[in-house]
Amino acid sequence: MKSMTGYGKGQARHGGIALTVEIKTVNHRFGDISIKAPRFLISFDNDIKKRVGERLRRGKIDVFISQEASEALTTVPVLNQPLAESYMDLFRKMEALFDLRDGVPLTLLAQQRDVILMQEAAPDAQGMAECLYEALDQALIAVEQMRAVEGRATREDMESRLTQVEQMLALIRDRAPLVVEEWRQKLHQRLERFGGELEVDPQRLAQEVALFADRCDISEEVVRFASHLGQFRDLLQKDEPVGRQLDFLAQELNRETNTMGSKSNDAELTRMVVQVKAELEKIREQVQNVE
Structure with missing residues (x-):
């Protein structure tokens, strides 16, 4: 996993010309490459973009190329x-x-x-190309290393938060069935306080309990949530850009959490769901920086 944030610098010389290439990358939904270079390098623009795009798949990528004439230049x-x-x-x-x-x-x-x-004296085209690509490759290696280091830290943070979410999901799964039984008992207690003043229809009472159970049933949401978590963890281990897929799964996890929250009808369950949402928000923020 790699971050979309990084910086790299490379330098090379040829025939009295010294070229410096600097690459700066930040978050972006797609791969956006821009180049600022001396006019005599304008013919290399397409090749530079191709080389950069093959190694940096996603992010706002700025390539700065500067020239310094040395004393050896004729x-x-x-x-x-x-x-x-x-x-x-x-x-x-x-x-x-x-x-x-x-x-x-x-x-x-x-x-x-x-x-x-x-x-x-104008340098020969072949020598200039070799000089340019040498400096460019150095900068790409440096920026990739920085993105990889930050990517590992991001993955470790998300894995830690996913573990917390999984632990809270287990608590939610255990708590959910108890909500209906507690509600049924409270309903019976309220009816008992009326003593014999009310005639209770057992069938009607069973229907009310069944309706409440259906309204607060989050079993489907819990199953889908767990499935999304498993897919999320699998993507974290892939050796390829997965940022967009992780972003989609983060949205799906948040959607399932919102549904669980709206159905909870229980203070303790709601508190657990809120904790899950807080961790998911932190994960979503990290995902925004993943290539």
Whole structure:
């Protein structure tokens, strides 16, 4: 099990270029990958998303790529052709205007500001790709490790809470049948206080008890709840993203608990159900961070 929260960083160098890749992930219903990188890496966007998506299935995933030029990076002179042509046009006009015949020497043109620019030599595409993917893989490994560590802690916390829920479910299962019998006894006691003033129809009394028993019967809810708990525990052991399935089961467990609460008709049973709901809410909060 992995969390959706994590951070990882990777660095690599090639041909005088140093690339740093940072990955930050937080909770998200789906897998949402965004990339912020220098313009010269824009052609790698799809490949980056594919590599990240194969290893981080779910979460809001931000990939930050920065470049640092090292001292080893070479520069080359480059002709600023539009500016050079503008100077040549100007010089020719000056020749015609002042009736000059010597021509425009190359040294004069080369001496003009910004006609010759120094630019960084572009790294080869293959080397840049290797540099990028090396840094990216380092960052992915780091973020996966962090997500795995937090995922283990989350699973252990949920397993502990599930144990408490199972213990309370056992108490609810034992308590539920007693509710009807206690209600029947209280009804008889109230009738006895009237002495012989009321004529009680045994058949009608049995019907009332049966109706009450039907209204507060939570046996089906208890069975479904236990089944959901078993599925929940099974998912916790799977070596794959299970966050969405756990979220669905958490909702189903909460629904069954609400039904048990509405049917309880007993203060002690209601107290137990409230305790279950409190633990389920804490489990649901943890589930929101599971990949």
